[in-house]
Amino acid sequence: MSDKLDKVIACHEATKHHYHAYAPGPGMLDWASQPDPFRRxxxxxxxxxxxxxxxxxxxxxxxxxxxxxxxxxxxxxxxxxxxxxxxxxxAWKQAGGxxxxxxxxxxxxxxxxxxxxxxxxxxxxxxxxxxxxxxxxxxxxxxxxxxxxxxxxxxxxxxxxxxxxxxxxxxxxxxxxxxxxxxxxxxxxxxxxxxxxxxxxxxxxxxxxxxxxxxxxxxxxxxxxxxxxxxxxxxxxxxxxxxxxxxxxxxxxxxxxxxxxxxxxxxxxxxxxxxxxxxxxxxxxxxxxxxxTRKPDTVTPYIGSTSPEPVEPAPIDATVLLRRLIHQRRSAVAMDGHTGLLATGFYSMLSRCLPGMKRFPFNALPWPPVVHLLLFVHRVQDVPPGLYLLVRDPAQAKDLQEKFDKEFEWARPDGCPEDLSLYRLAGGDCRKLAERVSCHQEIAADGVFAVGMLAGFESPLKTCGPWFYRRLYWECGVIGQLLYLEAEAYGIQATGIGCFFDDPVHELLGLRDRSYQSLYHFTVGGAVIDTRLTMQPPYPDPGPAQDT
Missing domain, CATH: 3.40.109.10 (NADH Oxidase)
Structure with missing residues (x-):
């Protein structure tokens, strides 16, 4: 491997959270040095x-x-x-002063x-x-x-x-x-x-x-x-x-x-x-x-996906407006532990997570998908609780199956659309498991489902270069933004989880090398609203800008 790739992997390893130790952090927050969120x-x-x-x-x-x-x-x-x-x-939020x-x-x-x-x-x-x-x-x-x-x-x-x-x-x-x-x-x-x-x-x-x-x-x-x-x-x-x-x-x-x-x-x-x-x-x-991870001026060596364009997911109410979802999106800070979702909605959400050349938001990315979704399913009607995997590029399913624990079921859930490469790895209540690997955060257990975004790692970095490391995270962020809007469209909410125990997730799957790495966690469910907070409009009355 190149020196830069060695450095990328070393930095990645050094910033992992473990059960016995978290990645280096500031410890106590220095509120006096809190950064201004607005650059001018x-x-x-x-x-x-x-x-x-x-x-x-x-x-x-x-x-x-x-x-x-x-x-x-x-x-x-x-x-x-x-x-x-x-x-x-x-919006603006306010609590006390x-x-x-x-x-x-x-x-x-x-x-x-x-x-x-x-x-x-x-x-x-x-x-x-x-x-x-x-x-x-x-x-x-x-x-x-x-x-x-x-x-x-x-x-x-x-x-x-x-x-x-x-x-x-x-x-x-x-x-x-x-x-x-x-x-x-x-x-x-x-x-x-x-x-x-x-x-x-x-x-x-x-x-x-x-x-x-x-x-x-x-x-x-x-x-x-x-x-x-x-x-x-x-x-x-x-x-x-x-x-x-x-x-x-x-x-x-x-x-x-x-x-x-x-x-x-x-x-x-x-x-x-x-x-x-x-x-x-x-x-x-x-x-x-x-x-x-700085990128040089190069022609990117991407090879297009050979997988067929995904089938269109189940329709959402036509009165649900894109701009309304965009502006009402919020990051949940806690889940209620009881809100559920119908299987049709669950499968529709997952179908929208599949890339396509003309499907937003994935049409902005020129590389084939490298991120797959590990799903901790808790409260989906007619989908038994358990650990599932959504393979976002079916051509990669065989490699994933070879790398994962041999005891996994790899069973297709009943009622799952044929074009959705969704597999049940293990059945059973996985709420405590989701909470434990997500830095013991209850929000990962109290939603409808939680997600671990599992990215192909060493192979893309060796093929494209160490600069592709950033793009692995970009793809995760793109998926996360879609999940935010999908949740809002179904009347629930979502939030990203950056704190998770990296290698325990890999050990759960039986991964013994860096062929795949967990890079981002997410949770979707019924949000608990903090009534102590007041919400205020983002700007004065909407309308044409004033020349002042």
């Missing part, structure tokens, strides 16, 4: 965006398949809606390491010339970091469909490290995956789609976004660029012209980033993981 660039021109009620737009069912929503024109309104439905605030914001995109610990940028050509009513802008969610506004020539913009998007805009994502690791220590790098990557899916769902509501420009390297992305090259604690690290364009156009371009990106990196950048914390604690292992 002082000295930039501020472009206020419009806010809208979320009682319009396509149904959830309609929007999740490409080609069913009439594509909108690129305008000030649609750019506003794209960001409002993906990365904006969704404490008040904090919730966002459309979820985040580990509500710490929000993900920053968002817009690279766009002229947009009527918003931008007279091409610009790179930072999104400020607290204000729902764009901060203009740089303007550049129209000729440069035309060269940049020459291979992309007309009316394309580009969304850039970066991470501030310190925001997660403040609370979670060494394991924060993982959580930042989960959040990037959630953000990729959030942008995808918002695009779907407009008849648009997203494509990860995955041939680009980290250095080129940093140059495009005007990110400093330093290693200070609050530095923003590049994650990815997403091309957003109409579903009416097909496009398989995953890169941008290098010469034009070099010109973009030389833009005159405006604005000084605010200081997020007065003091910091260093976490060298995060910097090591970042350095080892």
């Amino acid at each position: 660039y002082a000295g930039t021109e501020l472009l206020h965006l419009d806010k809208y009620p979320f009682t319009d737009g396509p149904s959830y069912e309609q929007a999740l398949i490409e080609g069913r929503v009439e594509p909108a024109t690129l305008t000030r309104e649609t750019v506003s809606r794209l960001l409002y439905d993906s990365m904006a605030l969704s 404490n008040r904090w914001a919730l966002r459309v995109n979820p985040s580990s610990g509500n710490l929000h390491p993900t920053e968002v940028y817009v690279i766009s050509g002229p947009v009527a009513g918003l931008l007279d010339v091409p610009a790179v802008c930072h999104y400020a969610p607290k204000l729902h506004a764009l901060e203009v970091r740089a303007r550049f020539a129209i000729e440069t913009w035309r060269d940049l998007v020459a291979g992309l469909p007309p009316q394309t805009i580009i969304i850039g994502l970066s991470s501030i690791y310190w925001r997660e490290a403040w609370k979670y220590g060494a394991r924060a790098f993982r959580y930042c990557q989960h959040d990037a995956g959630h953000a990729i899916a959030a942008v995808g769902f918002a695009a779907a509501a407009l008849g648009w789609k997203t494509m990860l420009l995955d041939d680009l390297g980290d250095e080129a992305i940093a140059g495009m976004l005007g990110l400093p090259r330093g290693h200070e604690p609050e530095a923003e690290r590049p994650e990815c660029l997403l091309a957003v364009y109409s579903q009416a156009h097909a496009c398989d371009v995953r890169t941008l012209p290098h010469a034009t990106m070099t010109v973009m990196a030389g833009n005159e950048w405006h604005g000084t980033p605010n200081v997020l914390s007065p003091s910091h604690r260093p976490w060298p292992i995060i910097d090591e993981a970042d350095a080892a």
